Amino acid sequence: EAGVAQSPRYKIIEKRQSVAFWCNPISGHATLYWYQQILGQGPKLLIQFQNNGVVDDSQLPKDRFSAERLKGVDSTLKIQPAKLEDSAVYLCASSGQYNEQFFGPGTRLTVL
Amino acid sequence: KQEVTQIPAALSVPEGENLVLNCSFTDSAIYNLQWFRQDPGKGLTSLLLIQSSQREQTSGRLNASLDKSSGRSTLYIAASQPGDSATYLCAVYGTSGTYKYIFGTGTRLKVLA
Numbered sequence: 034e035a036g037v038a039q040s041p042r043y044k045i046i047e048k049r050q051s052v053a054f055w056c057n058p059i060s061g062h063a064t065l066y067w068y069q070q071i072l073g074q075g076p077k078l079l080i081q082f083q084n085n086g087v088v089d090d091s092q093l094p095k096d097r098f099s100a101e102r103l104k105g106v107d108s109t110l111k112i113q114p115a116k117l118e119d120s121a122v123y124l125c126a127s128s129g130q131y132n133e134q135f136f137g138p139g140t141r142l143t144v145l
Numbered sequence: 146k147q148e149v150t151q152i153p154a155a156l157s158v159p160e161g162e163n164l165v166l167n168c169s170f171t172d173s174a175i176y177n178l179q180w181f182r183q184d185p186g187k188g189l190t191s192l193l194l195i196q197s198s199q200r201e202q203t204s205g206r207l208n209a210s211l212d213k214s215s216g217r218s219t220l221y222i223a224a225s226q227p228g229d230s231a232t233y234l235c236a237v238y239g240t241s242g243t244y245k246y247i248f249g250t251g252t253r254l255k256v257l258a
Contacts, residue, residue, distance in 0.1 A: 073250075074250055075149075075234055075236075075249055075251055077248075081244070081245055088244055089244070089245050132238055133177075133179060133194045135191060136191075139187070
């Protein structure tokens, strides 16, 4: 069974530029999560989808972050414009039965 | 508001030692608890999932227990090896009817050869 796929693995941008991350969950998993992880901290949930509907986006900075999950499969997370404090690892996870989460390798974003 | 705490933040042990990592949570109304391992620069790897109706789960040298009434979970690692060196994170799911995971800040483990 293929795991959660994410791309790119690394991204370096200037502040005020835009960036997009892509995630393909494990086949058949209805729930997809995007997390932000700052060095030395646990992951913080940004947005959670159930199929193609949003379950929770209470911690998503909606003035600059957006996410979509078209057709209830893969998802994209966008930041526009980026700030220095957005430098972090962006993790995608999916879950199926029993809500056990499986994570992708993450995307390390550096904003200069 | 659910808060998840992991103590200690860092731990160094000699190879071969048995060790216990702790996870505490303030709201006991959870649906399940999951333990993860994270290697530097990598994503999270699922180790064990304990559902609210279970008291413990075992996988190889790992054993995780859950005591909802006291708001605690422990991860026991037997006969530690240098390859166990990583950050270990716990996450609780479904606090009081919500449907999301809340993570602790992790315990950074180093096993010395």
